[in-house]
Amino acid sequence: xxxxxxxxxxxxxxxxxxxxxxxxxxxxxxxxxxxxxxxxxxxxxxxxxxxxxxxxxxxxxxxxxxxxxxxxxxxxxxxxxxxxxxxxxxxxxxxxxxxxxxxxxxxxxxxxxxxxxxxxxxxxxxxxxxxxxxxxxxxxxxxxxxxxxxxxxxxxxxxxxxxxxxxxxxxxxxxxxxxxxxxxxxxxxxxxxxxxxxxxxxxxxxxxxxxxxxxxxxxxxxxxxxxxxxxxxx
Numbered sequence: 001x002x003x004x005x006x007x008x009x010x011x012x013x014x015x016x017x018x019x020x021x022x023x024x025x026x027x028x029x030x031x032x033x034x035x036x037x038x039x040x041x042x043x044x045x046x047x048x049x050x051x052x053x054x055x056x057x058x059x060x061x062x063x064x065x066x067x068x069x070x071x072x073x074x075x076x077x078x079x080x081x082x083x084x085x086x087x088x089x090x091x092x093x094x095x096x097x098x099x100x101x102x103x104x105x106x107x108x109x110x111x112x113x114x115x116x117x118x119x120x121x122x123x124x125x126x127x128x129x130x131x132x133x134x135x136x137x138x139x140x141x142x143x144x145x146x147x148x149x150x151x152x153x154x155x156x157x158x159x160x161x162x163x164x165x166x167x168x169x170x171x172x173x174x175x176x177x178x179x180x181x182x183x184x185x186x187x188x189x190x191x192x193x194x195x196x197x198x199x200x201x202x203x204x205x206x207x208x209x210x211x212x213x214x215x216x217x218x219x220x221x222x223x224x225x226x227x228x229x230x231x232x233x234x
Contacts, residue, residue: 005030005106008055011079015126022120029113030106041097041105048086048093049110054078057103058176063095072181075100075161084130087113100176149227151196153186156225158206162215172207173215182213200224 006027009015015026032055035041041052044063052059059076073095076082086093087110117124162173183193197213200206205221207214215221 005032008053008079008106012053012081015123018122018126022122025116025120026108026113026123029108029116033105033107035099035103035105037099037101037103039099039103041099042083042093044093044096046093048083048090050083051081051087051108051110051113052083052097053081053106053108055104055106057099057101057105059103059105060098060100061095062098070184072177072185075175075177081130084127088127150186150188150192152225152227154182154188154193154196155221157182157186158213158215159218159221159225162218173218175213175215176211177213178211179213 006023009023009027009030015023018026030053035057041059054076056078059080059082060072061074061076061082062070062072064070074082076097082097083093085091087108090110117127158175161175161177179193179197180190183190186193197206197208200221201208203217203220205215205217207216
C-alpha cells in the first residue's frame with residue numbers, strides 16, 4: 001500500500017517535527033511521480049526547479065568532471081530528500097539523479113515552496129538545519145581526503161552510507177553500490193578498493209556480492225575509520 005505524502009514528509013529529516021498545520025501546507029504542494037529503473041530524474045546542469053523526496057525505491061546521485069569521468073556521490077532511499085540547494089537558489093543542478101530501482105518520488109516545485117517559506121519561518125529553520133548538515137558532511141569529505149589514509153576513508157564512507165539505513169551499528173547493512181562506484185567517489189583505483197574489501201571479507205567484517213557490499217561488523221570498520229592501525233592490521 002502506497003504511503004500518504006504527509007507520512008513521507010513527516011519521516012523526512014527536512015520536515016520531521018514541524019507543527020501539523022505547517023506540515024499540511026507543505027503536503028499540499030507535493031505531487032507524486034513514478035520512475036522506472038534506470039530513468040533519469042534530472043541531469044547535472046538542468047534548472048534547479050524542485051525538491052524531491054523518495055517514497056519508494058532508490059536514487060543514485062552522481063556528478064561528472066570536466067574530463068567526463070562520473071563520480072558517485074550518494075544513494076537516496078525512502079525518507080530521504082534531495083535537491084534542496086537548487087530549490088532555493090534556482091541555479092543549475094550540480095549533480096545528476098537517476099533511479100536505480102523502480103521508484104516513486106514526491107516533487108515540490110520551487111516557486112510555491114519559496115512563497116510558503118515567507119509564510120512559515122519554522123519550515124525555513126528546518127531547511128537551514130538540513131543545509132548545515134550537508135555542509136558539514138561535505139566539509140568532512142574534504143578533511144577525510146586530506147588527512148586520512150585510504151583504508152580509513154573507505155571504511156568511513158561505507159559507514160556513512162550505512163547510517164542512512166538506521167543508526168544501529170549492531171546489525172548488518174547492505175549497500176547497493178559497486179566497487180567501481182565507491183572507488184570513483186573516493187578517487188581511488190578499483191583494484192585498491194577491492195584489495196581492502198577482500199581483506200575485510202577474510203576477517204568477516206564485510207560480505208561482497210554483485211553490485212553490493214554488506215557491512216557485517218560495523219564496529220570493526222569503525223575502528224579502521226578512526227585510523228586505528230591495530231584494527232587495520234588484525
